[in-house]
Every structure is written in C-alpha cells, then in structure tokens.
Amino acid sequence: MxxxxxxxxxxxxxxxxxxxxxxxxxxxxxPLPAIAPGRFQPTVDSLSAYQTPDWFRDAKFGIWAHWGPQAVPRRGDWYARFMYVPGHPHYAHHLATYGHPSEFGYKDIIPLWTADKFDPEALMDRYAAAGAKYFVSMGVHHDNFDLWKSRHHRWNAVAMGPKRDIVGDWQKAATRRKLRFGVSEHLGASHNWWYPSHLYDQFWPKLGVDYDGADPRFADLYHKPHDEPYTNKPGSWYTNDPAYHALWFARIRDLVDSYQPDLLYSDGGLPFGATGRSLVAHLYNSSIARHGKLDAVYTCKDQGSGDFYKGACVQDVERGVLAGINPLAWQTDTSNGDWFDNVDDKFKTPPQVIAMLADIVSKNGNMLLNVALHADGSLPPQSETLLAELAAWMAVNAEAIHGTRPWTIYGEGPTEAVAGSFKEDGSYVAQDIRFTTKRGRLYAITLGEPAGATAIKALAQGNPHDPRRIRRVRLLGHGGAIRFEQTGQALVIERPDRLPTRHASVFEISFA
Structure with missing residues (x-):
C-alpha cells in the first residue's frame, strides 16, 4: 500500500x-465478505445476542482428531515450524532423518502422510462407546494443509498425501452414530507461524542457503515472503495483510459451507476483526437457515492475538480450566498426549482424564479431548487403553455427566485446579468431590477410587446449599443398598466391598 x-x-x-x-x-x-443473510451481522452487538444451543450444554464430552502430516516424524507438535529452527530438536531430527530443509522441506513430508490404516468407522465406534457426544475433525493446522476437498487451496488431503477427504470421511462416520460434528481451524496464525521456513542457516556448511520456504514455487504453502514474525507478543499471531484475511475467509467459509459443522473451533482469538466476525455471523445464519434455530457453536480463546467477545461465542481454554462455576457454557480442549504423535510422549492416564472431565463438567464446561493417533490412522496402545477404560466407566456413570448442570458449588476437597491455560494437572484424590445435577438429583463424583468411607462436608445436616434431609444414596452400577449417615459434619457414605467401576465412583443423592 x-x-x-x-x-x-x-x-x-x-x-x-x-x-x-x-x-x-x-x-x-x-468491503466485508459476503455472508448468508439472517439476523446476525458482523458486529459485536449483533453477535453478543448468541445463546449456546442445548445440545452443546448437554453433550459435555467430545473427541477431537488433532491429526495431519505433522504426525509423520513422530516428534510431536509444531514440527513443521521447528524443523526450520536450528538448535531445536525438531531441526536436528529432520537433518538426521530427512536431510537439510533447503533440500527436503515440509512439502516433502506431506506425501509421506498416507493414512493407510485410517478407518473412521471403526474409530467412531470406539469414540461413541467412550461417551463422546460430539466429534471434531482437524480442518487445517498452522501448517496450511487443508484436510478437505478445498476449493481454494491445492495443498489439500484429496489432492496429495492420503488422497481422500479426511474431514468428509470423519463427518460421515460421526453422523451415522448421531454424534454432533465439528471442525477446527488454525489457519489464522499460519501466515506468521511459517516465518522460519523463509530463512536459512546462520552457520557453515549451509550458511545463507535458503530453506525451501523461500522458493516462490511453494509460496502458496509457506506464504509469500514477509517481515511479520510470529512471536509471543500481543498482535503478532495474525498478519495485517488484508489479502490473507480474504483468503482465510474464503477457505474457512468453504469448510463451513461444504460440511455444515455443528461446531467451529479457532485456535486463538477470533481472527481479523470484521472479517472474522463476518465468518461467525455466516456460521450462525447458515445454522438458522438449515435448522430453523441457532444450533451452531463457535469456540475461540481469550488469549494471544485476535478478539474475544464474552457471550458472542463459547470460550475455549487450552489445557486448563476456568475458575469456579462459569455462568456461560465453556470448553477445555486438551489431549491425552502430545498434539501430534510423539515417540517420546507421556500420556495422561484414564483416571486423570476421568477426574479432569468431572471437574470441568462440575464447573459448567465441556471437555474436548484429542485422542492421539499415529500418522497411519491407528491408535497408540495408550489411546487404545484410554478408550476402553472410558467406555467401561461411561457405561455405568454417564448419567452423572451427560445432560447435567452445575450444583450451587462445584465441589470440595484438598485439590484445587489452577485456573488458566496450560495449567492442567489431573492429580486428584478420592477426597476430591465434584457435583453435578439432573432432574432434581445430585451426583457426587469422587475424583479417585475410594478406599474407605466417603465423607462429603457440603452435605452435612443443615448445610446452606440444600438443607433438605437426604432420603437415599445410590452408588451407580451397584445393585445393593448403600449405607449412609448425614451428620452435622458431613454426609458419610460407607464403601461397599466391591466398587462397580475403577478410578472414580458416582453417588446419586436423592432428597426428601
């Protein structure tokens, strides 16, 4: 300009x-991009009239396939960026395994992602059995590779790599099992995220030799040369280039229009001002046109670059929680391991995931859990075990999760989850109790396996939360009677000889 x-x-x-x-x-x-007509306009006031649909508030648990070509090297998240950063382990691995990034770049990793064992139908059976009520497919990561039949981008999974419509295949499998379907877009930050691919080594023997990202033949993958590096400073994630804003809108609108997702996730704040607001208004108006009501969810984060308008969307917290019970529905996004397959990964255990889920739900949140996949589409043993353990636990205890709402307090116990992104722990004990409610009944979930009697102080006689006398206590999955006593100090529930499930127990409490 x-x-x-x-x-x-x-x-x-x-x-x-x-x-x-x-x-x-x-x-x-x-000029603003063209959007579907309807009651939502690309203004803050208009979008703030949004109300979260009941399906999302009831679902509580979703599974995400945060999956793509970056799984190929088995070195975890952000491989495509850090393979161009000398001194980083990803660069060292790339040099030793594939060669110098001036000669073998990320464009050459993409054909190696063949996904030859990818069976979305079998996987979706596992996800549904594990209690997921919605499923989210990666649409495009920061690597700028579209996982659908993109109308605006040649670097897509139908044209290269697996040569199949990954998003479409996931959608069909989810729809057959009556799971709500979502897509994630990480494209907004891609322009600046790819900055290192345009650089070169600072030392011999490749001093000054350009990486392949500087080759103009591949500018549509790595973006045109620019001087906007991606840093951790506010405003640096998203480019100021209006041409890229328009390209982002066209591609994400294509994703929305082609697959009509129930949920769209942005990795960061809402990108690009009025252009981003136009996309959200289009999502909402399109949903109303299809369903006769607003049935769509847009999630973004109150962190980093971009906008966040409380009430205009669902707040997403990456690998963390909000403090206490939030009056608005919200979501944690996390993973059972690294975001992409990592040979050195440390996985969350099933009891950690179940405890985190109960904590999140008690605070009016949902958990969106990435279950790590190998590049070929198969499940690592740790993901296999997690899904099996979740299926067994949900078969007994799902009623305390799905369709519930928070109680007057979220819980009690010695372990307090620290609020904020990237602060998750999951190290809970049996004395940590979380509460949910449904149809006049209260559920008390122990975030560990009780070894003896369970004492719940919040349910002592005359407590301020619900002073009614407790009439009955039932342990979900246990056929016999459960002995309990409500004293002035606590509700004390005796442990039966055998617990019906591992990891966490759920007591259903009925009042007189």
Whole structure:
C-alpha cells in the first residue's frame, strides 16, 4: 500500500479495534465478505445476542482428531515450524532423518502422510462407546494443509498425501452414530507461524542457503515472503495483510459451507476483526437457515492475538480450566498426549482424564479431548487403553455427566485446579468431590477410587446449599443398598466391598 510505513504496518493491532492510521483506514474501508443473510451481522452487538444451543450444554464430552502430516516424524507438535529452527530438536531430527530443509522441506513430508490404516468407522465406534457426544475433525493446522476437498487451496488431503477427504470421511462416520460434528481451524496464525521456513542457516556448511520456504514455487504453502514474525507478543499471531484475511475467509467459509459443522473451533482469538466476525455471523445464519434455530457453536480463546467477545461465542481454554462455576457454557480442549504423535510422549492416564472431565463438567464446561493417533490412522496402545477404560466407566456413570448442570458449588476437597491455560494437572484424590445435577438429583463424583468411607462436608445436616434431609444414596452400577449417615459434619457414605467401576465412583443423592 502506497504511503504506509513499515512501522505502521507492523504496529497495527488486531484486538478490539485497529489503531488509528493509514493501515487502519484502509482495512476499515475494505468491503466485508459476503455472508448468508439472517439476523446476525458482523458486529459485536449483533453477535453478543448468541445463546449456546442445548445440545452443546448437554453433550459435555467430545473427541477431537488433532491429526495431519505433522504426525509423520513422530516428534510431536509444531514440527513443521521447528524443523526450520536450528538448535531445536525438531531441526536436528529432520537433518538426521530427512536431510537439510533447503533440500527436503515440509512439502516433502506431506506425501509421506498416507493414512493407510485410517478407518473412521471403526474409530467412531470406539469414540461413541467412550461417551463422546460430539466429534471434531482437524480442518487445517498452522501448517496450511487443508484436510478437505478445498476449493481454494491445492495443498489439500484429496489432492496429495492420503488422497481422500479426511474431514468428509470423519463427518460421515460421526453422523451415522448421531454424534454432533465439528471442525477446527488454525489457519489464522499460519501466515506468521511459517516465518522460519523463509530463512536459512546462520552457520557453515549451509550458511545463507535458503530453506525451501523461500522458493516462490511453494509460496502458496509457506506464504509469500514477509517481515511479520510470529512471536509471543500481543498482535503478532495474525498478519495485517488484508489479502490473507480474504483468503482465510474464503477457505474457512468453504469448510463451513461444504460440511455444515455443528461446531467451529479457532485456535486463538477470533481472527481479523470484521472479517472474522463476518465468518461467525455466516456460521450462525447458515445454522438458522438449515435448522430453523441457532444450533451452531463457535469456540475461540481469550488469549494471544485476535478478539474475544464474552457471550458472542463459547470460550475455549487450552489445557486448563476456568475458575469456579462459569455462568456461560465453556470448553477445555486438551489431549491425552502430545498434539501430534510423539515417540517420546507421556500420556495422561484414564483416571486423570476421568477426574479432569468431572471437574470441568462440575464447573459448567465441556471437555474436548484429542485422542492421539499415529500418522497411519491407528491408535497408540495408550489411546487404545484410554478408550476402553472410558467406555467401561461411561457405561455405568454417564448419567452423572451427560445432560447435567452445575450444583450451587462445584465441589470440595484438598485439590484445587489452577485456573488458566496450560495449567492442567489431573492429580486428584478420592477426597476430591465434584457435583453435578439432573432432574432434581445430585451426583457426587469422587475424583479417585475410594478406599474407605466417603465423607462429603457440603452435605452435612443443615448445610446452606440444600438443607433438605437426604432420603437415599445410590452408588451407580451397584445393585445393593448403600449405607449412609448425614451428620452435622458431613454426609458419610460407607464403601461397599466391591466398587462397580475403577478410578472414580458416582453417588446419586436423592432428597426428601
């Protein structure tokens, strides 16, 4: 743009509003993208009329396939970026395994992702049995590779790699099992995230030799050369380039229109100001046109770059929780291991996942859990075990999770989850209790396997939460009577000789 200085270009903010200046005026003057007609407009006031649909509030648990070509090297998340960063383990692995990134780049990893053991029907059976009520497919990660039959991008899974419509195959399998279907987009940050691919080694013997990201033949994968690096500073995740904003809109609208997802996830804040708001308005209006009511969910994060408008979407917290019971429905996104297959991975155990799920649900949240997949589409042994253990636990205890709402307090016990992203733990004990309610009944979930009697202080006689006398206590999955006593200090529940499930027990409590 003529007359815009580099300082103004790099300093423009993509937060709640763009800073005053020539760039801001140029973006503001650009026409908004075309969207489906309806009651939602790309304004904060309009989007703030959003109400979370009941299906999402009832679902509580979803499974995510955070899966793509970056699983091939088996080195975990962000491989495509860090293979271009000398000194990082991903760079060292790439050099030793594939060669120098000037000669063998990420574009050459993509054909290695053949997904030859990918069976979405068999996997979806496992996910549904494990208690998932919605499933989310990766749409596009920061690596700028579309996992659907993209109309606007040649780097897609139908044209190369597995040469099949990954998103479409997941959607068909989920729909057959009556699971709600979602897609995730991480494309907004891709432009700046790919910055290292345009660089070169700073030392011999490849000093100054460009990586393949600098080759103009592949600019549509790595993006055109630019001077907007991705850093941890506010405003750096998302580019200020209006042409990229338009491309992002076109591709994500294509994803939404082609697969009509019930849920769309953005990895970060809502990108690109009015362009991003236009996409969300389009998602909502399209949902109303199809269903006669707003049935769609858009999730984004109150962190990093981009916008977050409380009430206009569902807040997503990556690998963490919110503090206490949130009045609005929200979501934790996490993984049982690394985000992409990692040979050195440390996996969450089934009891950790179950305890985290109960903690999240007690606070009016949902858990979206990535279950790690190998590059070929098969499950690692740890993911196999997790799904089997979840299926056994949910077969007995699902009624305390699905369709529930929070009680007056979320729980009690010695372990307090620290609020915020990237602070998850999962190290709970049996004395940690979490509460959910449904149809006038209260569920008390122990976040560990009780070794003796369970004492719940919040249910002592005359407690302020519900002073009614407790009439009955039932241990889900246990056929016999459960002995209990409600004293002035606690509700004390005796443990039967045998517990019906491992890891966590659920007591259904009825009041007089």
């Amino acid at each position: 003529a007359g815009i200085s580099k300082r103004e270009l790099l300093g423009a903010s993509l937060g709640a509003g763009l800073a005053a200046g020539p760039f801001a005026r140029a973006v503001a003057a650009a």
